[in-house]
Amino acid sequence: xxxxxxxxxxxxxxxxxxxxxxxxxxxxxxxxxxxxxxxxxxxxxxxxxxxxxxxxxxxxxxxxxxxxxxxxxxxxxxxxxxxxxxxxxxxxxxxxxxxxxxxxxxxxxxxxxxxxxxxxxxxxxxxxxxxxx
Numbered sequence: 001x002x003x004x005x006x007x008x009x010x011x012x013x014x015x016x017x018x019x020x021x022x023x024x025x026x027x028x029x030x031x032x033x034x035x036x037x038x039x040x041x042x043x044x045x046x047x048x049x050x051x052x053x054x055x056x057x058x059x060x061x062x063x064x065x066x067x068x069x070x071x072x073x074x075x076x077x078x079x080x081x082x083x084x085x086x087x088x089x090x091x092x093x094x095x096x097x098x099x100x101x102x103x104x105x106x107x108x109x110x111x112x113x114x115x116x117x118x119x120x121x122x123x124x125x126x127x128x129x130x131x132x133x
Contacts, residue, residue: 071114082119
C-alpha cells in the first residue's frame with residue numbers, strides 16, 4: 001500500500017472515531033498542513049545534507065569521510081580535555097536536534113561516535129607507547 005494512503009485512512013478513521021464534523025476535520029487539516037509546510041522547508045535541505053555527510057567516505061579521491069575528518073580535528077583541538085568538552089557539545093547537539101530537526105541528529109551521532117573511536121585509539125596507542133618505553 002502506498003504510504004500516504006495509510007495516513008489518509010488513519011486521518012479519516014480518527015475523525016470518524018472522534019465524531020468530528022467536516023468543519024472540525026478541515027480545521028485539523030489546516031493546522032496540520034501549516035506544521036507540515038514549516039517542517040518541509042527544513043527537511044528539504046537537511047535530508048540531502050545528511051546523506052552527503054554520512055556517505056562522504058564513498059569517493060574516488062580517497063578522502064576520509066567528513067565525520068572522521070571533523071573528529072580528528074576536534075580530537076587535535078581538544079586533546080585530553082575532550083571528556084570535559086564533550087558534555088557541552090552533546091547538550092548543544094541535543095538542543096539543536098530538538099529545535100531544528102531530527103536529521104541533524106544523525107550528523108551529530110556520527111561525529112560523536114567518530115570522536116569516541118579516535119579517543120579510544122589514541123588511548124591505546126598511548127598505552128602501547130608507554131609500555132614499550
